[in-house]
Amino acid sequence: MASIIRLSQIQSADGNVAVNFNTANNGVEFTGGFIPSSLVIPVWSGENNRPTGVSVGHMGYNSSDIQLEIYFGVDPDDGSAIWGTTSGRVTGGIDVSDIDNITSDGSPQAVSYIANPNGTSTFLSYITQWGINQNSSNSNNSDWQGGFSGRIPMLANPVANNNYFTSAGGVKFISGDGSSDGGDWCVIDFGPDYNYDFDGYYQDNTRGRFFGGENTSSGGGALGMRTGKLWGFNDADGWVKLYELPLGDRQGTWSHRNSNWWSSGGSVNNGNGKRSAYDNLSVSYFGWSVQ
Secondary structure, eight states: OOOOOOOSSOOOOTTTEEEETTTTTTEEETTTTTTSOOOOOOESSGGGGGGGGGOOTOEEEETTEEEEEEEEOOTTTTTOEEEEEEESOOOOOOOTTHHHHHSSOEEEEEEEEOOTTTTBOOHHHHTTTTTOOOTTTOOHHHHHHHOTOOOBSSEEEEEEESTTTTTTBBBBBEEEEEOOTOOOEEEEOSSSSSOTTTTTTTOOOOTEEESSSSHHHHHHHBGGOOOEEEEEEETTTTEEEEEEEEEEOOOOOOOOTHHHHHGSOOOOHHHHHHHHEHHHHOSSSSEEEEE
8 A cells, every 4th residue: 555645844944834735726835945046957068068868858058059958868860869959049138030120220131140259248349359440550461361350150141132241151350351451451341351452342242242441432332232231239129230331332431441440439320320339239249231
């Protein structure tokens, strides 16, 4: 015959109620809360650090990939562990994939974005970390050749009516033209390595893919694009415009020589130019649109 234990409470040695069994609804009440004060799921960093020997349904948070992961079991074909993951950033606010603020601002033909390589920062803080400014000279050393950031693959391309952002495999921040040509460089480069002349190729369909160009052209007008926009994302605000500039014409006002790329102030509320959020808003993703 099976033994039965009937309890209404579990108390500590001091007589304080720790667990209360509610007979009205068959619920279990943790009257003192949890220690720690919130229920915490396991945390690991990266796919290689996932736990082994766990049961199906085990769940945890991958801190480096910023996603929840659930163990589904073993693949019968190759014996590997199967983990299901959430899509996109795990957040209690706006999801990074919600690009309504971008698509409602004109008619973008291409939209791409990356995670902020520094985690969270203002764009001004990110772009000035290498000590470059409007007076810097392209010496064609390895930093200028490969971009001070190196080439960063796009994380997502939710609008791709053309390949303005994707033809060269990603984006480079502060990129020289591939020769020792002091002023021939741009702030943000989506085009191929070794442009050789940002001003000269300002409308070239292959090389004319850049923001904040050399001198006489603010941005590259490849594929007939005439307006470029820089965006930043955080969980609370969603996508916020940081900068707008003309592409594919001989307006050099917003080339890399404009000091507003490199110092605070000088923002505008509409039209071409920098928005105040460029200086002040901490963001976890950078994005771009062209039209």
